[in-house]
Amino acid sequence: MDYMTTRAPSSVSAPAPDHSSELARLAGLLADRTRAAFCLALLDGRAWTAGELAAYARVAPSSASEHLTRLTEGGLLVQRRQGRHRYVQLASPRVAELLEVLTAHLEPPAAPPRGLRAVNASAALARGRTCYDHLAGRLGVALTDAMTERGLLDQDGGFALTGTGRTWFADALGTDAAALRAGRRPTARGCLDWTERRQHLAGVAGARLCAELLERAWVRRVGSGRAVRLTTTGAGALRDLLGLEAEALL
Amino acid sequence: MDYMTTRAPSSVSAPAPDHSSELARLAGLLADRTRAAFCLALLDGRAWTAGELAAYARVAPSSASEHLTRLTEGGLLVQRRQGRHRYVQLASPRVAELLEVLTAHLEPPAAPPRGLRAVNASAALARGRTCYDHLAGRLGVALTDAMTERGLLDQDGGFALTGTGRTWFADALGTDAAALRAGRRPTARGCLDWTERRQHLAGVAGARLCAELLERAWVRRVGSGRAVRLTTTGAGALRDLLGLEAEALL
DNA sequence: GCCACGTTTCGGCCGACCCCGAAACGAAAC
DNA sequence: GTTTCGTTTCGGGGTCGGCCGAAACGTGGC
Numbered sequence: 001m002d003y004m005t006t007r008a009p010s011s012v013s014a015p016a017p018d019h020s021s022e023l024a025r026l027a028g029l030l031a032d033r034t035r036a037a038f039c040l041a042l043l044d045g046r047a048w049t050a051g052e053l054a055a056y057a058r059v060a061p062s063s064a065s066e067h068l069t070r071l072t073e074g075g076l077l078v079q080r081r082q083g084r085h086r087y088v089q090l091a092s093p094r095v096a097e098l099l100e101v102l103t104a105h106l107e108p109p110a111a112p113p114r115g116l117r118a119v120n121a122s123a124a125l126a127r128g129r130t131c132y133d134h135l136a137g138r139l140g141v142a143l144t145d146a147m148t149e150r151g152l153l154d155q156d157g158g159f160a161l162t163g164t165g166r167t168w169f170a171d172a173l174g175t176d177a178a179a180l181r182a183g184r185r186p187t188a189r190g191c192l193d194w195t196e197r198r199q200h201l202a203g204v205a206g207a208r209l210c211a212e213l214l215e216r217a218w219v220r221r222v223g224s225g226r227a228v229r230l231t232t233t234g235a236g237a238l239r240d241l242l243g244l245e246a247e248a249l250l
Numbered sequence: 251m252d253y254m255t256t257r258a259p260s261s262v263s264a265p266a267p268d269h270s271s272e273l274a275r276l277a278g279l280l281a282d283r284t285r286a287a288f289c290l291a292l293l294d295g296r297a298w299t300a301g302e303l304a305a306y307a308r309v310a311p312s313s314a315s316e317h318l319t320r321l322t323e324g325g326l327l328v329q330r331r332q333g334r335h336r337y338v339q340l341a342s343p344r345v346a347e348l349l350e351v352l353t354a355h356l357e358p359p360a361a362p363p364r365g366l367r368a369v370n371a372s373a374a375l376a377r378g379r380t381c382y383d384h385l386a387g388r389l390g391v392a393l394t395d396a397m398t399e400r401g402l403l404d405q406d407g408g409f410a411l412t413g414t415g416r417t418w419f420a421d422a423l424g425t426d427a428a429a430l431r432a433g434r435r436p437t438a439r440g441c442l443d444w445t446e447r448r449q450h451l452a453g454v455a456g457a458r459l460c461a462e463l464l465e466r467a468w469v470r471r472v473g474s475g476r477a478v479r480l481t482t483t484g485a486g487a488l489r490d491l492l493g494l495e496a497e498a499l500l
Numbered sequence: 501g502c503c504a505c506g507t508t509t510c511g512g513c514c515g516a517c518c519c520c521g522a523a524a525c526g527a528a529a530c
Numbered sequence: 531g532t533t534t535c536g537t538t539t540c541g542g543g544g545t546c547g548g549c550c551g552a553a554a555c556g557t558g559g560c
Contacts, residue, residue, distance in 0.1 A: 020287035020307075022356040023280060023349075030277035032518075037270035051536060057270075060520055065538055067518090075355075084527045084536050094355065099273075101351045105325075105344065106272045156431075158410030158438035158453065165407060181406075186440070188408035203408065282548075301506060310550060315508055317548095334506045334557045 029074040030102070034059050035067050039076065039090070043099055044226035045132045047080070047087040093185055093207070096132035100202075104192045124227040126195045127249055128219070131226075134206030135219070136193050139230060139249050143209070144200045146242040153201065159190040161205055172241050175208045279324040280352070284309050285317050289326065289340070293349055294476035295382045297330070297337040343435055343457070346382035350452075354442045374477040376445045377499055378469070381476075384456030385469070386443050389480060389499050393459070394450045396492040403451065409440040411455055422491050425458045 030036050037057040042048060048056075054064035068088055071077045076095050077088045090096050128139030135143060147153045152165035161169070161180070165188075169175045180187045182204055190199035191206070201209065213219040218234025221227070230238075230249045238244040280286050287307040292298060298306075304314035318338055321327045326345050327338045340346055378389030385393060397403045402415035411419070411430070415438075419425045430437045432454055440449035441456070451459065463469040468484025471477070480488075480499045488494040 018283075019353070019356065020290055021283045023286040023290065023352060024283045026352060026355060027277045027280035027286065031274055031281035033268075033271045033274045034518080036273040036277065040270055040273065049536080050538095059518090061537065062521080062539080063519060069538090086537065098351055098355055101348055102273060102276060103269070105276060105348055106269065154404070154407075154410045156410075156437070157404075157412060157416060158408065158436055160404045160406075160408030160410035162407060186408055187406070190436070205407075284548085299506080300508095309548095311507065312509080312551080313549060319508090336507065 026074070029071055029076055032067070034063065035071055038064075038067060038071065038088075039099055040103070042077070042088065042090050043096060043132055045090070045096070045130055046226075047089040050086045050088070053088070090132065093132065097189075097191075097202075100131070100191055103194060124222060124229070125225075128228045128230065129226045130210065130221075130228060131191060131193075131200075131202070134191070134200070134202045134210045135213070135228070136191070136200050137195055137228075139219070139228065139246070140200035141193055141196045141198050142244060142246055142249065143238075143242070144198075146238075146244040147201065150242060153188065155190070155199065159188060159199065161188040165205075169205065169208065173208065173212045175212070179208065180204050276324070279321055279326055282317070284313065285321060288314075288317060288321065288338075289349055290353070292327070292338065292340050293346060293382055295340070295346070295380055296476075297339040300336045300338070303338070340382065343382065347439075347441075347452075350381070350441050353444060371475070371477070374472060374479070375475075378478045378480065379476045380460065380471075380478060381441060381443075381450075381452070384441070384450070384452045384460045385463070385478070386441070386450055387445055387478075389469070389478065389496070390450035391443055391446045391448050392494060392496055392499065393488070393492070394448075396488075396494040397451065400492060403438065405440070405449065409438060409449065411438040415455075419455065419458070423458065423462045425462070429458070430454050 030039060034057045038053050041053060041056055050064050050068055051061060053068070054061045057064065059067075065086075068077065068079070068086070072079050072088065076091055078091045079086055079088045081087075090099075126137055128135065128137040130136065131140070134140065144153065144155075147165065147168075148155050150164075150168075151162060152168050154160045154162050166177050166180065169180060170177065186203045188201060188205045189203040191202035192198075193200050200206070210219075213234065214221075214228075216234075216237070218231055218237055219228050220231055222229045230246055232250065235244075235246050235250060238246060280289060284307045288303050291303060291306055300314050300318055301311060303318070304311045307314065309317075315336075318327065318329070318336070322329050322338065326341055328341045329339075330337045340349075376387055378385065378387040380386065381390070384390065394403065394405075397415065397418075398405050400414075400418075401412060402418050404410050404412050416427050416430065419430060420427065436453045438451060438455045439453040441452035442448075443450050450456070460469075463484065464471075464478075466484075466487070468481055468487055469478050470481055472479045480496055482500065485494075485496050485500060488496060
């Protein structure tokens with residue numbers, strides 16, 4: 001095996017032990033159409049049953065079961081057994097972020113939706129939806145823009161909540177600064193919106209905002225999917241709080 | 251959480267056309283030990299020849315060639331043919347970011363380096379190195395910390411350059427605000443350092459900082475790898491500019 | 501022109517793994 | 531108890547893709 005000893009970039013240290021194997025293993029979890037479909041579906045932040053995912057991805061329940069075991073043992077999903085159901089969910093916001101970064105590298109969607117039902121569904125998703133645990137779609141981007149205009153967010157030098165942004169979270173939403181710095185998760189970060197091709201607010205702040213708006217019924221889930229919709233009271237409240245004119249999102 | 255008790259996701263639209271196939275295809279590019287090793291090696295930001303990578307990953311040149319073709323056609327690498335050499339490089343900062351996010355999810359390295367040469371090499375890397383086009387290791391983290399203490403960076407509400415940070419870049423480094431907002435690449439973002447387990451400065455600002463320090467010979471590459479080292483003039487200059495006490499990094 | 505050498509193409513071998521259906525398991529419903 | 535139904539395990543078939551060596555290609559050096 002002479003090629004092993006041929007003129008190598010000799011001083012370039014060892015090939016990072018099995019860092020490469022680890023990376024390959026992680027990527028391999030997503031390197032299958034069915035498993036990728038599972039993860040993208042789970043990106044809505046909710047827990048799905050094994051059967052639901054099997055039907056969604058159009059594979060036999062047995063295949064779905066094996067895939068879920070792999071994804072769980074690989075650390076991407078967590079599961080909870082309840083009666084005769086197996087519920088799975090993304091393991092953490094970090095996994096959601098990983099999926100976001102990967103999908104941001106994909107080609108823009110080529111095929112427009114076909115059929116009336118599909119058109120309606122995709123229109124609802126484009127208007128507003130959850131992205132793991134924060135808000136996305138036109139609603140998410142509009143909120144992010146309004147916060148930026150008000151000086152609550154800084155998108156100019158990166159992506160961060162400003163000082164006034166932190167006091168706004170405390171005063172308007174009752175989320176104080178300590179709650180915004182929970183664990184290692186970043187307080188605020190941008191998440192690329194795949195319908196708007198713009199950034200919207202993610203991180204702890206994005207999650208708190210989403211939870212609070214749902215709690216106050218300013219935003220409501222529509223259907224059983226991840227689509228959400230602004231309520232009329234929500235529109236009024238957000239106009240007061242952020243100067244957001246959002247009639248188009250009702 | 252009530253959303254966990256769901257029914258069949260019948261109305262949850264189509265399984266996102268072949269978004270899942272696309273994701274699987276992308277992940278598949280990295281789902282191989284050899285290709286992953288190539289990409290991690292290329293994360294130093296430089297161009298490698300096919301033969302160098304083959305020797306590095308300990309595979310036959312023929313195998314390396316096929317892998318490189320796949321990675322290039324998959325969009326992760328770009329190549330340039332020069333004489334009888336084929337130089338490859340990461341396709342963009344976005345690819346570097348993708349690799350960073352993925353490696354951040356890996357287990358912390360289990361095996362400590364063995365052998366004197368390996369220990370020296372890994373010590374040099376831990377002290378300072380390039381991470382694609384910006385600085386990492388203790389040097390990168392120390393710079394980031396100093397900038398944060400001086401109020402040039404905001405790591406509290408996310409990760410962003412402050413107003414004073416932008417003027418600092420203009421005054422101290424001659425990089426004006428326009429140059430910091432080049433294209434869609436974020437001005438500043440955090441990049442998780444895999445030796446320090448802390449964030450260091452990446453994005454356009456991180457790249458400009460690294461380029462400028464190399465240009466002024468405040469930092470110099472050591473060996474042929476990605477390790478870098480602070481020079482004595484550099485230590486003095488950075489003490490003046492940032493109050494950075496960095497004798498340990500010389 | 502001829503050789504050296506980095507790279508590529510091709511054929512063949514082999515292991516990994518994705519799919520399914522059949523059967524078993526276990527919890528809930530009756 | 532029996533039935534129903536979601537899930538899991540197992541075996542088998544087929545494909546995909548990794549690896550290599552041998553030979554061809556093409557550039558640069560002599």
